[in-house]
Amino acid sequence: MTEPISPNPLRRGLVEDRTSDACAVVIFGASGDLTRRKLMPALYNLAWARSLPGGFAVVGVARREKTDESFRAEMKEAVSSFSRRKPIDAAVWADFERGISYVRGAANEPATYETLRAHLDRIDTERGTRKTRLFYLAVPPAEFGPIVEGLRAAHLVVPPGQEKSGGAWTRVVFEKPFGHDLESARALNDAVASAFDESQVFRIDHYLGKETVQNLLVFRFANSLFEPIWGREHVDHVQITVAEDIGVEGRGRFYEQTGVTRDIVENHAMQLLCLTAMEPPVSLAADAVRDEKVKVLRSLRPMERSEVSRSVVRGQYARGVVRGEDAPAYREEPDVSPESRVETYVAMKCLVDNWRWSGVPFYVRAGKRMARRVTEIAVVFNEIPHTLFHTLDGGITANTLAVRIQPDEGISLRFISKEPGQQTVLRDVAMDFRYGAAFGSNTPEAYERLLLDAMRGEATLFTRRDEVEAQWAYMDRVLGAWAAEGNPPPPMYAGGTWGPEQADDLLARDGRRWRKP
Amino acid sequence: MTDAAARGPGEERPSAVLARVDRELRALWSTEPGETPKARACTMNLVVVAATPALAEKWLPVVDEVLLGTPARAIVVGLDAGGADGLEATTTAVCAPGNGGPLACSERVTLVARGATSAHLPSCVAALCCTDVPTTLVWLGEVHAGDATFEPLARDASRIVLDAAEGSLASLARAVYWARARAAADRPGVADLGWTRLAPWQEMCARMFDEPRLRPLASRVTRVSLVQASEQGAAMGAAGLLFVGWLATRLGWKKAAPSSEPGKLTLLRADGGPVEIVTSASATSKAPLHALLAVSLEASADEGTVRGEVAREVGDPDAATWRLEVTRAGAEPERIEQHVRLRATGPAGLLERTLHRPTHDAALADAAAWADGLGGEELACAGDGDNVRRA
Numbered sequence: 001m002t003e004p005i006s007p008n009p010l011r012r013g014l015v016e017d018r019t020s021d022a023c024a025v026v027i028f029g030a031s032g033d034l035t036r037r038k039l040m041p042a043l044y045n046l047a048w049a050r051s052l053p054g055g056f057a058v059v060g061v062a063r064r065e066k067t068d069e070s071f072r073a074e075m076k077e078a079v080s081s082f083s084r085r086k087p088i089d090a091a092v093w094a095d096f097e098r099g100i101s102y103v104r105g106a107a108n109e110p111a112t113y114e115t116l117r118a119h120l121d122r123i124d125t126e127r128g129t130r131k132t133r134l135f136y137l138a139v140p141p142a143e144f145g146p147i148v149e150g151l152r153a154a155h156l157v158v159p160p161g162q163e164k165s166g167g168a169w170t171r172v173v174f175e176k177p178f179g180h181d182l183e184s185a186r187a188l189n190d191a192v193a194s195a196f197d198e199s200q201v202f203r204i205d206h207y208l209g210k211e212t213v214q215n216l217l218v219f220r221f222a223n224s225l226f227e228p229i230w231g232r233e234h235v236d237h238v239q240i241t242v243a244e245d246i247g248v249e250g251r252g253r254f255y256e257q258t259g260v261t262r263d264i265v266e267n268h269a270m271q272l273l274c275l276t277a278m279e280p281p282v283s284l285a286a287d288a289v290r291d292e293k294v295k296v297l298r299s300l301r302p303m304e305r306s307e308v309s310r311s312v313v314r315g316q317y318a319r320g321v322v323r324g325e326d327a328p329a330y331r332e333e334p335d336v337s338p339e340s341r342v343e344t345y346v347a348m349k350c351l352v353d354n355w356r357w358s359g360v361p362f363y364v365r366a367g368k369r370m371a372r373r374v375t376e377i378a379v380v381f382n383e384i385p386h387t388l389f390h391t392l393d394g395g396i397t398a399n400t401l402a403v404r405i406q407p408d409e410g411i412s413l414r415f416i417s418k419e420p421g422q423q424t425v426l427r428d429v430a431m432d433f434r435y436g437a438a439f440g441s442n443t444p445e446a447y448e449r450l451l452l453d454a455m456r457g458e459a460t461l462f463t464r465r466d467e468v469e470a471q472w473a474y475m476d477r478v479l480g481a482w483a484a485e486g487n488p489p490p491p492m493y494a495g496g497t498w499g500p501e502q503a504d505d506l507l508a509r510d511g512r513r514w515r516k517p
Numbered sequence: 518m519t520d521a522a523a524r525g526p527g528e529e530r531p532s533a534v535l536a537r538v539d540r541e542l543r544a545l546w547s548t549e550p551g552e553t554p555k556a557r558a559c560t561m562n563l564v565v566v567a568a569t570p571a572l573a574e575k576w577l578p579v580v581d582e583v584l585l586g587t588p589a590r591a592i593v594v595g596l597d598a599g600g601a602d603g604l605e606a607t608t609t610a611v612c613a614p615g616n617g618g619p620l621a622c623s624e625r626v627t628l629v630a631r632g633a634t635s636a637h638l639p640s641c642v643a644a645l646c647c648t649d650v651p652t653t654l655v656w657l658g659e660v661h662a663g664d665a666t667f668e669p670l671a672r673d674a675s676r677i678v679l680d681a682a683e684g685s686l687a688s689l690a691r692a693v694y695w696a697r698a699r700a701a702a703d704r705p706g707v708a709d710l711g712w713t714r715l716a717p718w719q720e721m722c723a724r725m726f727d728e729p730r731l732r733p734l735a736s737r738v739t740r741v742s743l744v745q746a747s748e749q750g751a752a753m754g755a756a757g758l759l760f761v762g763w764l765a766t767r768l769g770w771k772k773a774a775p776s777s778e779p780g781k782l783t784l785l786r787a788d789g790g791p792v793e794i795v796t797s798a799s800a801t802s803k804a805p806l807h808a809l810l811a812v813s814l815e816a817s818a819d820e821g822t823v824r825g826e827v828a829r830e831v832g833d834p835d836a837a838t839w840r841l842e843v844t845r846a847g848a849e850p851e852r853i854e855q856h857v858r859l860r861a862t863g864p865a866g867l868l869e870r871t872l873h874r875p876t877h878d879a880a881l882a883d884a885a886a887w888a889d890g891l892g893g894e895e896l897a898c899a900g901d902g903d904n905v906r907r908a
Contacts, residue, residue, distance in 0.1 A: 007732075010722060010735060010767050012767055021727070050717065050859075053855070054857035055853065055855040091833065091836070092858060095836070095857075128855055434621075438558055438588060
């Protein structure tokens with residue numbers, strides 16, 4: 001039996017400035033947009049906030065020929081353009097760029113990994129990273145397998161046993177999409193498991209890094225006011241909206257293979273549903289939180305094929321007007337087939353078959369080129385049982401609690417109030433909490449939190465294997481039903497609207513209607 | 518930022534001044550046609566009390582900067598105990614850009630309490646505080662037992678912020694003792710800007726023992742060397758004393774007999790072994806007076822020895838080099854050197870970081886009480902810090 005490792009006494013009561021171990025972050029796909037727009041600015045912001053360890057290093061890996069200097073210059077330009085902290089701080093950048101280097105290589109070439117290993121060995125000596133590495137796969141899913149195998153074959157993966165004893169560690173971060181159906185997700189998970197222990201795997205869903213999403217747990221479980229009414233006895237239904245006003249924006253080829261169901265619903269929307277519906281975890285430990293989310297996914301009533309046409313509505317955007325400008329139809333976008341049947345909108349009614357949520361529908365919708373960009377979770381409470389007040393417009397609207405994920409992150413509670421005056425005139429008003437107003441506007445980007453968590457080995461905000469597979473298992477039935485019907489053309493909706501009429505019918509059949517957030 | 522009118526000294530009774538402030542605060546939120554709408558935001562009352570009106574004036578830009586990131590109702594008070602009785606007040610909205618939406622604005626009230634009005638200051642502040650949000654008292658001066666202004670303000674606060682580096686360690690310790698004497702449910706947290714300044718140093722020293730194989734060496738420290746920014750022979754300042762207090766309370770060190778040699782102090786570890794504290798000074802740094810310039814720790818046990826060091830870089834006081842050297846019998850020494858940034862230590866950034874720390878910090882209370890018992894005079898910085906840093 002091994003002796004337990006005693007905690008570091010100097011860490012006792014140390015509440016701030018805990019950085020991760022000195023480590024090298026190796027980004028595969030270093031020439032890509034994600035690296036320029038999100039990853040490097042996030043790492044720079046962490047450096048600015050002094051959240052990175054002194055011996056921090058970033059190694060970019062991509063096919064293009066570049067020198068360390070040219071890669072640094074590119075990244076400096078990217079950080080200058082996309083960091084939330086502008087202008088760039090010369091002293092912070094000077095420290096940060098000392099750790100940036102570049103390795104040219106392709107995912108399927110064994111030589112890439114040999115070169116990378118030699119490069120990382122040198123960094124270990126120069127920066128004191130001691131074989132502690134975070135591999136970030138900002139590449140298309142087809143390259144996940146070859147990279148995982150390349151890392152394993154080149155002995156770049158330290159087994160987790162050493163990590164647990166506080167020695168060097170290896171972690172790997174995967175960008176979504178993780179598979180395109182249950183079968184491919186399982187195959188990918190098996191490939192990853194051949195090289196990495198699940199404790200080393202961090203599957204990113206960047207929505208989980210957003211402050212408001214994290215706040216959902218705090219809101220629910222740190223306030224005694226809401227949890228007692230968070231269930232079938234008081235909630236009529238829940239609406240989850242992930243709407244974008246932009247189209248596919250040059251990602252036509254990608255969208256033709258995915259569609260909004262795989263791009264948004266299977267991951268982001270399902271995660272929002274889980275966080276809304278889950279039971280209190282026994283702790284905030286990664287597995288405790290993820291266990292509860294998996295229970296929600298397993299409680300989702302599986303949709304029979306016959307049910308899919310009644311409970312799920314697809315749509316595709318036609319020409320329209322968005323933000324005052326003419327916008328093309330999806331089929332007119334570059335790299336999109338003029339006969340495309342890919343859905344850019346989906347609305348569905350999900351039922352969570354458990355004690356808390358029995359009979360409470362969760363209406364989920366996600367779409368491109370909609371009236372406005374908004375992501376929100378709206379909990380609509382039951383209507384009052386009896387009306388005491390005379391109302392001119394025929395009724396008193398139900399109270400609604402809306403958690404806005406983006407933009408204008410915040411929480412608003414709509415309730416009925418009396419208008420000032422001699423008569424009793426009722427009015428729907430909102431109590432509005434905005435993050436920007438309450439805590440200032442400089443909220444960390446989701447990627448900052450997620451990268452730091454991955455470096456610290458905190459996996460709560462990442463999706464576990466069984467979670468990903470449960471998400472796919474649920475969505476596969478929907479995708480399978482569409483395939484079985486020959487993938488009929490989806491109904492069209494004008495760009496700049498809230499989706500096809502059939503989506504309104506989906507709620508109207510239940511005597512409800514969509515919010516216009 | 519919008520300006521509002523200032524009142525003449527002694528022209529109005531305090532209640533009239535406060536009524537006027539109330540009216541002005543309400544008026545801040547009316548929007549003229551064509552004006553960008555303002556949204557009032559308030560997460561706390563931030564009460565800043567300075568020993569003089571000039572010091573309060575100096576802190577106004579600091580408070581305004583903090584309000585941009587931490588919306589609050591700020592009440593900045595300058596005391597002028599020797600002046601003719603009177604209360605002066607100005608009100609101002611401090612607005613953060615709204616990114617196209619309404620401006621998110623905080624309120625700042627500036628008070629100058631002169632003469633006998635100083636004694637009534639707590640009731641004036643209480644009348645101006647927003648309800649249902651916590652109150653932080655930033656006390657820019659010495660804390661004295663039974664102070665008629667400090668105690669009522671501190672009682673109404675959920676957190677008291679001091680700066681031992683500007684005031685004194687004894688003052689911080691008195692605030693800690695005062696808070697400890699209160700019932701737990703009613704006890705404000707005590708924070709210190711100097712303690713926040715030390716946080717990166719603490720983190721870097723803790724990191725020396727993070728590796729599991731090195732952790733046992735944390736209880737075998739034999740020598741601690743500190744260099745502070747001051748003339749040689751000066752007493753160790755609050756930063757150094759708090760730092761020694763932090764190490765001692767974390768590692769269970771006790772005071773031994775006073776040392777006869779200046780610049781040296783011997784403490785006893787939990788296992789009875791000695792720990793030598795060696796202090797020196799350097800007057801050549803750009804860092805503020807009494808700031809830490811370098812810290813090194815040496816520890817030795819059967820497993821080997823470890824020597825860790827954190828030293829500010831000579832040309833850039835906000836940057837430091839962290840070094841760790843591990844030696845084992847029969848093996849080559851392992852050396853790691855890392856360049857780290859200490860974070861800007863301007864007062865606004867420091868106060869903001871302090872406000873974001875947990876309200877109650879037992880480690881600070883323990884360290885302050887321990888260091889207060891040590892007494893700065895016991896620890897003069899006798900050595901030549903420049904020599905130590907060069908070494």
